[in-house]
Amino acid sequence: MVKKTIENIVQWLQQSAHEAGVNGLIVGVSGGVDSAVVAHLIQRAFPDHSLGVMMPLNSNPDDMKHAAKVIESSGINELTVDLTETHQLMYTTICEQLKQQNAFNENNDQLAGANLRARLRMSTLYTIAAHYHYLVVGTDNAAEWYTGYFTKYGDGGVDILPLVEFTKHEVRELGRYLGVPDEILSKKPSAGLWEGQTDESEMGTTYDKIDAYLKGEKIPESDKEIIEKMHGRTAHKRDPLKQFHRSGK
């Protein structure tokens, strides 16, 4: 069953690239399980034309060690671009201007800086992809997609999304079959956007609950409320065309 699913995704990746007329595929490799699975899948689809990019940015050294393990376990080609200085320079330059205008908002500082990280990674991937003539592959799974737990035009700014129908549990199953190292399969999901961040503590619910809810199973009312609130608030991320002004002319 998992074998067939993987064959289908690999075929779909090959077809997507051929239809787009590109030579191969690229993904950001964070040391987390979602990008680990995507790295293994794109390597299977394009053994000689797949690239994993590690983009440390004040990153937890363990995450970058895990990312290096994924490069090894998948056999994907690798590139590293350290974005620490770029981010610092860009964010402080912007904040200096905001402070001069009295518009710097302390409450939104952490999230604004965090989302800039995700958007710098997106820009880096597209710049590299243009040189290689590759498509940018995203890593969002069904739980992240439904809850909108990603940065619009950051990690959400991609060309194709092979895992968008799979729950977090299913992504781990795919990873186990593909040979993703155990320590990556069992680690706590984190966006790594600030120190100590974990997805579940930020969201206030768990992937197990979101997965169960997406499968139509019963979950506590309080978790359902959190999930539906996130879903509603992030509709604009899943369908940006909805935000276009239409005059009817």
Ligand SMILES: Nc1ncnc2c1ncn2[C@@H]1O[C@H](COP(=O)(O)OP(=O)(O)OC[C@H]2O[C@@H]([n+]3cccc(C(=O)O)c3)[C@H](O)[C@@H]2O)[C@@H](O)[C@H]1O
């Ligand atoms: N109704 C509406 N119509 C059109 N646009 C709307 C809108 N409401 C907000 N917006 C726009 O959207 C922006 C908010 O969305 P966005 O910029 O995405 O930011 P936001 O959703 O506030 O934050 C991103 C979330 O995703 C998490 N994340 C990010 C990256 C990676 C991962 C991970 O799991 O690895 C997780 C991150 O920790 C955070 O909780 C607003 O600033 C506004 O510009």
Ligand SMILES: Nc1ncnc2c1ncn2[C@@H]1O[C@H](COP(=O)(O)OP(=O)(O)OP(=O)(O)O)[C@@H](O)[C@H]1O
């Ligand atoms: N340091 C990084 N280097 C390269 N890519 C990164 C880095 N941090 C995040 N990304 C990209 O952003 C994506 C979104 O991060 P996310 O945390 O949702 O996925 P993950 O780290 O692969 O898995 P998990 O959700 O289990 O942590 C990653 O899959 C990866 O493609």
Ligand SMILES: [Mg+2]
């Ligand atoms: Mg992560």
